[in-house]
Structures are given as C-alpha cells and as structure tokens.
Amino acid sequence: MTRVGLTGGIGAGKSAVTSLLRARGAVVVDADVLAREVVEPGTPGLAAVVDRFGAEVLDAEGRLDRPALGALVFADASARRDLEAIIHPQVRVRAAELEAAAGDGAVVVHDVPLLVETGQAAAYDVVVVVDAPVETQIDRLVTKRGMSRDEAEGRIAAQASRDQRLEAADVVIDNTGSLDDLEHAVDSLWSSLSSGEDVSRRR
Template sequence: MLSVGLTGGIGAGKSEVSRLLASCGAVVVDADLIAREVVEPGTPGLAAVVGEFGKGVLLPDGRLDRPALGRIVFADPDRLAALNAIVHPLVGARSEELKAAAGEDAVLVHDVPLLVENGMMPLYDAVVVVDALPATQLDRLVRVRGMSEDDARARMAAQADREQRLEVADFVIDNDGPLADLEPAVRRLWQQLLERP
C-alpha cells in the first residue's frame, strides 16, 4: 500500500485533484468530508463542539452552522486550536478505519488540508501539493465560492503559506491555469505514484 498525503491551500483546487486521482483508481480518504461526518447531528463530535463554542454555532435544525463557526475560529488562532483539538482525533480514528478497509495494493490518498500546519508529512510515503498563486486562490474563493474578500483572506492566513507547502512536497501539481490543464497533470502524477518503488 502506498500512502500519499495530498494538500494545498484553500482555493488551490485540491478537491478537484482528489476527484481525478479517485477516477484513476486511488482510494481517497477525504479529511474535510470526514470532518463533516464526525460533527453530524447526534454525534459526540457535535456535542463537544457545542460544549466548547455554545449553541450559537447550531442551525435551527440542529446541524452545525459552519459559517458561524468559521467566523469565530478563523479570526482567532486559540479558538481554531480548540476546534482542531476536538475534530482532529475523530478524523484520525475514522481515517484509520478507511485505511484498514483498503486493499494491500491500494494507493491510499489522504486529502488533508492542514497536513503542513499539523506536521503530518512523516505519516505518508509521499506528499503531493496542489499549488496556485495566492491571487488565484483569492479570486476562486470570492468569485466561485462567494466568500467575502475579508473572509477569504482570513482563511488563507490561517493556513501555511505557499512556500511552506512547496518545501515539503515530493510532487507538485500546478493548478494556476485552466481546468483543462489539470487532468493531464494528474494522470502524469498517477503514473509517477504507480512507479514508486
């Protein structure tokens, strides 16, 4: 089994690379998706988040109000650390379950937004960084995701910077150009991963 850590700054296009790797045959363990699962209504994770941040982070139907929580944690590193202390162990446990279910010859791609920030590089056989210029990230967050520029900048600032990510990369996918350029780049990466000893 080859264990790959996939990361990139918000708005760099990591989710699209993850989707393309899955279409090549990778088993993808998506930390963002798991992070959503572990705070669904009725979970111990959601109870812990409400215990830490109060009922103001809940929607009327009892689900987590992600934008409200985001406004709290992305403006305050201590509050972000408190949230991570709740969610990260739960995500880690669920990721281990998925890893155990993958086949021996699988290429297991861990889609981990905060891989660099949490010093997780040694956990993987290879680290892939999806890279885009900060101006491109900002444009995508505002234009495509509909974030305010201030919110987008705060989320970008809460992550490792581009140089920190590139420094730990074994492979880099340049996603600063059009989407049409991304698929061939990911297919080349897939071949390189399959050829690793």
C-alpha cells in the same frame, strides 16, 4: 499500499485533483468529509464542539451551523486550535479504518487540507501539494465562492503559507493552467504512484 497525503491552500484546486485521482482508481480518504461525519447530531464530536463554543453554533434543527462556527474560529487562533483538538483525533481514527479496508495494493490518497499545519507530512509515503499563487486563490474564492476579498485573504492567512506547503511537498501539482494541463499532471502522478515508483524526497 502507497499512502499519499494530498494538500493545498484554499482555492488552489485540491478538490479537482482529488476527483481526478479517484477517477483513475485511487482510494480517497477525504478529511473534510470525515470532519463533517464526526460532528453529525448525536456524535460525541458535536457534543464537544457545543460544550466549547456554545449552543449558538447549532442551527434550528440541532445540526452544526458551519458559517457561525467558522466566523468564530477563523478570527481567533486559540479557538481554532481548540476546534482542531476536538475534530482531528476523531478524523484520524476514521481515516485509519477506511485505509485498512482499502487492501494492500491500493493507492490511498488522504485529502488533508491542514496537513502541513498539523505536522502530518512525515506520516505519508508521498506528500502532494496542489499549488497556485495567492492572488489566484483570492480570485477563485471571490468569483467562485462569493467571498469578499477581505474574507478570502483571512481564510488564506489562517492556513500555512505557500512556501511552507511547498517545503513539505514531494510532488507539486501546478494548478494555474487549463483543465487539460491539470489532467496531464495528474496522469503523470498517477502513473508513478500506480507503478510503485518512489517519488518521495529524503525528508
């Protein structure tokens, strides 16, 4: 089994790379999906979030109101750390279960937005960073997700810097070109991963 940690800043295009790798045969473990699962109604995770942040982070149906919670944690580093301390351990347990079910010969891609921020780089055989300049990230967040420029800049500032992610990378996927360019880059990466080629650096 080859364990890949895939990350990238918000708006860099990490989800597109994840989809392309899945289409080529990778087993994808998506931390964002798991983070939603562990705070579904009735879970200990949701109970812990409400205990820390209050019932105002729930919607009328008793589900997590993500925009309301996001407004709290992105403006407060301490609150964000508290949320991560609730969510991340549960996500890691679930991710380990999915990985164990993948089989010995699988390429397992862990899609982890906060891989660098949470110090997980050393846990993977290969760290892949999807990269784009900050101005490109901002433009995508404004035009594709409807954020204001201030909101986009705030979201980016709350994550690791571009330099920090690049420092942690074994492989960098440049996502500033066309979709064809991205496909070619992913094809090259998949060829290496599926053949068992060692693409890791000495960290």
